Amino acid sequence: MAQPQVALTFEDGITRFISIEEDQTIIDAAYKARINIPFDCRDGACGTCKAFCESGEYDEGDYIDEAMTEDEAEEGYILCCQTYPVDDMVVQVPITSAAAKTGASTLIGTIVELNRLSESTVKFAVKLEEREKLDYLPGQYMNIAPPNADFHRSYSFSSGPSDDVVTFLVKYTPGGKMTTYLTERAQVGDTLNLTGPMGSFFLREPSKPILLLAGGTGLAPILAILERLAELPEFTQPVRLIYGATYNHDIVEIDKLNSFQEKLADFEWFSVLSAKDEEHERKGYVTDHIDVQKHLHDGDADVYLCGPPPMVEAVRTHLNQLDTPPANFYYEKFTPQGGNEGNERKVAPTAETTEAEGSFPPGPTVSREVTDTARQLSVVDEQVESGEIHTAVSAAQATFEALSALEVGAAALVINLLDEEDFTEMTTLAQETNKHLSGNELTDAASYIAANTRFHEFLFRRSGNEAMLRAFQELNTAKVMSADLKDGSAVADGIATDHLGFIEALRNKDLVAVREVVNRHTEKAVAAMTSAIADDSAQSPAKEE
Known part of the structure; x- marks a missing residue:
């Protein structure tokens, strides 16, 4: 049976999907996905994690009346710390996604420009009430809803991330809901709801033509x-x-x-x-x-x-x-x-x-293909496909260079959101990774790879961008590393320091330093893999003719 999925719907309209593993509660799965549903006890005694189940079957677990009454349970209320999903569920969580430290933010904006650029294209510009709360990467998009509308449409920014006013282009489609709104009803001064940023298509660190x-x-x-x-x-x-x-x-x-x-x-x-x-x-x-x-x-x-x-x-x-x-x-x-x-x-x-x-709303789906010298990856989310194809001298190099580009993007998205709780958790993850190193050697390659994956995955979970998270997961760096790294394999000087330096750069909100650490770390990772592959080749017996 496939893993149940739970759709967590928040008060601000954001929905996040989590997969439930065997014998896992909603709150455990949420925290694994870096979604902070409030709780105090984890024992069904306080009621802090109470939520409402709209649909789906579940085992309600054990709790006391002070946490949730029988009447509430019959109405559909659940305690996330005790609930074990049996199949797909839709759960209303009585907080905002921002309070849960997950997902895109929803902002209010005012139309300040509305132009029909041609018979096929409409352009509109929006001034956001809280522009400082929106960090996006060039290439990403927002979900946009007109006032009192029962629909939203998604459009890529045509403006740069540092612009005070954000702009969008819309293809004129007769009968289209957004086309009708923009050309027949919209006026400068109208307010819009904008949720995002979304997507995994964005400018990576530029270094080539x-x-x-x-x-x-x-x-x-x-x-x-x-x-x-x-x-x-x-x-x-x-x-x-x-x-x-x-x-x-x-x-x-x-x-x-x-x-x-x-x-x-x-x-x-x-x-x-x-x-x-x-x-x-x-x-x-x-x-x-x-x-x-x-x-x-x-x-x-x-x-x-x-x-x-x-x-x-x-x-x-x-x-x-x-x-x-x-x-x-x-x-x-x-x-x-x-x-x-x-x-x-x-x-x-x-x-x-x-x-x-x-049926149940699908999350992002991913496909990938790896050859000796190339890696292809595509992420389909809400019927939008974003993809990337990398060619390099080795699959390992393609993998780690793709990871570095994604990681710098994720850092740019969350660098203004991270707090001391985040830095503490990242430091714990870094220390767990580094304890499997002794000087320049791996003492426990399998444990190092697992801990290293958790460390690098942190920012992608923290960003709340499911497409970027899935892109990271499907790079499957753990599998690439496991193929050649063994106990005693050599790593480059400073690998352990890089993990802590990355955290310090984020703490200082220094994206330049973030890029430097990530690029340096990538070079070392590729060098370690190249050395390990060479060692394997040297130790393999010669093939008889």
């Missing part, structure tokens, strides 16, 4: 990435953008794109149209205009793509067939259908809908 590919309103996250790159004076690598569209009127934000030629050290862009009856300098598809040397630098480039599924699949196939594919390829594809607009993600069913249909 970059090729950006945008399709339609998939331009939005690409603009956010460009805004961030423009804030990095030390970044001087070439940046190229190929902007694909169907018709001339689909090409928008031309002045903004041209402005990056002044803001970036080396930036060029051009557009490509696919409609046969349109006049344009470049026709066809973006794959027709990707130059292996100029754009991919013979494989030494990072590629970011956001667009509709056919475009993403065409580019992925094209790059895979090259003799020198790009070092790192990140993509996100959206599905503008059935009333969806722009780069909007399809919204997962509500608890009420799924209960009626006899």
Whole structure:
């Protein structure tokens, strides 16, 4: 039988899904997922963890009347510290997600700009009431609901993470709920509810030439990435953008794109149209205009793509067939259908809908493929697919470089949220990891790998971003390490110090130091794996001819 899933719904509208292991209570599973449901006793005696079960079967466990009465139990109330789920459940937790230290935050914003950029694209800008509470990575998105609406739509930021006002692009879709609202009812001064940030598509630490590919309103996250790159004076690598569209009127934000030629050290862009009856300098598809040397630098480039599924699949196939594919390829594809607009993600069913249909809302699903020199990973969340493909001299190098990029992103998301409780827990995890080291050798490789995984997983759980957490988990660094590391395997100098240095950099809110520690640690991890693999090869008996 599959593990039961519990949907924890919080007062601010955030829902978080947790998987229940055998003989595990809701509160134990929640804490393993870094969701802090309040409790005092853990024995069914205080009632602090009382919640309401909307649906699902469970064993209510043992408790006393002072904690929960029989009437409350008959009504559907439960004690999370005593409840053992039998099948999938939906549970109302009487606190906000912020109080539980999990998930995205919900903010109130006011529309300050509303423009029809073309017959196919609408742009709106929002000023948030508590802008300081929102940290996001360029490429991520927000769930947005108009006032008194019974729906929300999801859109990528087209503005940079340091902008005071956030902006979004929407594809005009006749009959679409958000299109109708924006073009017929919305006015400057309207308030919106915005929940996020969401998603695992974002700019990684830039160090190589970059090729950006945008399709339609998939331009939005690409603009956010460009805004961030423009804030990095030390970044001087070439940046190229190929902007694909169907018709001339689909090409928008031309002045903004041209402005990056002044803001970036080396930036060029051009557009490509696919409609046969349109006049344009470049026709066809973006794959027709990707130059292996100029754009991919013979494989030494990072590629970011956001667009509709056919475009993403065409580019992925094209790059895979090259003799020198790009070092790192990140993509996100959206599905503008059935009333969806722009780069909007399809919204997962509500608890009420799924209960009626006899199914349960899925969390992010992940697929991965590992070869000797490449690693592919995709995360599907609410029918949005974000993915990444890494090529390297070894699978271990691809894995650890992918981990470092994710980890820096997770640190940027939570660096302003961490408190002393978090630092104490991280220090405990680091110490548990380091006790399996003696100098530069592993004394207990299996225990080290398990503890190291828990340490690195901490930030991803703390972020509340399920897509990023699943991406980390499916990298499966523990399996990669276990294949070659053994008791007595050598590690580089300073591995133990790096764990504590990472915590100190977070405590000081110093992202530069975070990046330095993560990059240094990654180099050491790759070196340790390379050495271990070499040792294995040297110890293996020669193969007889």
